[in-house]
Amino acid sequence: MTFPLTFSPEVAKAVADKTAIVALESTIITHGMPYPQNVETARVVEETVRTHGATPATIAVMDGQLHIGLTETQLTTLAQSTNVAKLSRADMAACMATGGTGATTVAATMIAARLAGISVFATGGIGGVHRGAEHSFDISADLRELAKTDVTVVAAGAKAILDVPKTLEVLETLGVPVIAYGQDSFPAFWSAASQHSAPLRMDSAADIAHAQIVRRDMGLEGGQLIANPIPKDAEIPQEVINPIIEQALSEADAQSISAKAVTPFLLGHIFELTEGASLTANIALVLNNAKLAAKIAQEIAKR
Numbered sequence: 001m002t003f004p005l006t007f008s009p010e011v012a013k014a015v016a017d018k019t020a021i022v023a024l025e026s027t028i029i030t031h032g033m034p035y036p037q038n039v040e041t042a043r044v045v046e047e048t049v050r051t052h053g054a055t056p057a058t059i060a061v062m063d064g065q066l067h068i069g070l071t072e073t074q075l076t077t078l079a080q081s082t083n084v085a086k087l088s089r090a091d092m093a094a095c096m097a098t099g100g101t102g103a104t105t106v107a108a109t110m111i112a113a114r115l116a117g118i119s120v121f122a123t124g125g126i127g128g129v130h131r132g133a134e135h136s137f138d139i140s141a142d143l144r145e146l147a148k149t150d151v152t153v154v155a156a157g158a159k160a161i162l163d164v165p166k167t168l169e170v171l172e173t174l175g176v177p178v179i180a181y182g183q184d185s186f187p188a189f190w191s192a193a194s195q196h197s198a199p200l201r202m203d204s205a206a207d208i209a210h211a212q213i214v215r216r217d218m219g220l221e222g223g224q225l226i227a228n229p230i231p232k233d234a235e236i237p238q239e240v241i242n243p244i245i246e247q248a249l250s251e252a253d254a255q256s257i258s259a260k261a262v263t264p265f266l267l268g269h270i271f272e273l274t275e276g277a278s279l280t281a282n283i284a285l286v287l288n289n290a291k292l293a294a295k296i297a298q299e300i301a302k303r
């Protein structure tokens with residue numbers, strides 16, 4: 001290979017032992033949460049994966065190296081850096097070729113996980129079709145990645161800042177299985193339920209693992225999106241969060257925020273408007289996703 005793929009000692013051991021591994025993204029650390037909650041959350045997420053029987057592999061590009069698993073020092077350095085790139089499919093290779101440092105989005109983390117032979121990945125929420133996409137054409141590269149790359153992604157649905165029905169339509173067009181875990185409705189990130197029903201439902205980690213293996217055996221490219229609802233006691237009701245989302249969206253519009261800056265801007269604004277409640281909920285749902293991902297990874301490792 002023309003580029004370095006660097007495994008942390010912990011992940012290298014799990015690969016050698018063929019035990020369960022869960023990939024974790026780093027954009028949520030650098031662009032999704034403020035310091036120091038970002039690094040604290042990253043540590044607790046890793047610990048949650050371990051307590052539930054799998055090895056966490058946080059993924060990032062640092063000084064041109066694609067890291068599969070970060071050491072404590074690397075994690076802290078990344079979380080404190082202020083001008084880290086936000087990497088997706090389009091710019092990941094360029095960052096590595098030029099010795100740069102960047103955090104991986106869902107799309108880039110899926111690519112890295114596949115290269116490292118990791119089948120399961122836990123995050124908060126995937127990117128999707130933005131509201132007003134009929135004018136802006138803003139559709140996250142995460143969706144096409146799910147259609148191409150064979151990794152099961154556990155998320156709390158798509159972020160409620162998006163156009164959820166359009167996101168579901170695009171996922172259907174792209175042939176991505178969207179599976180709600182333990183409920184019929186598609187979860188809305190900060191709230192457990194939405195008005196939209198999920199195309200598929202599964203109630204066990206074993207079924208989810210099996211479905212991925214069947215897809216692989218059939219030669220179907222692409223992954224699966226597992227939509228895992230936020231725990232009820234941590235959710236922000238839709239009637240509370242929706243007006244706040246509207247306010248953040250009009251502010252983004254007024255400031256002409258576009259492209260990669262949209263998602264971080266909205267998350268930061270919603271954090272301020274909810275006085276931190278959005279972050280507390282975000283942390284709870286990521287931990288919940290890490291737990292389910294660890295169970296799925298174990299089922300896959302068994303087979």
Ligand code: PSU
Binds near residue numbers: 124
């Ligand atoms: N979910 C979160 N926080 C985040 C993101 C998702 O709770 O920061 C990040 C993910 O890395 C996702 C990215 O892949 O936002 C999507 O960005 P965009 O909409 O620009 O594709």
Ligand code: MN
Binds near residue numbers: 138139140141260262
């Ligand atoms: Mn975008």
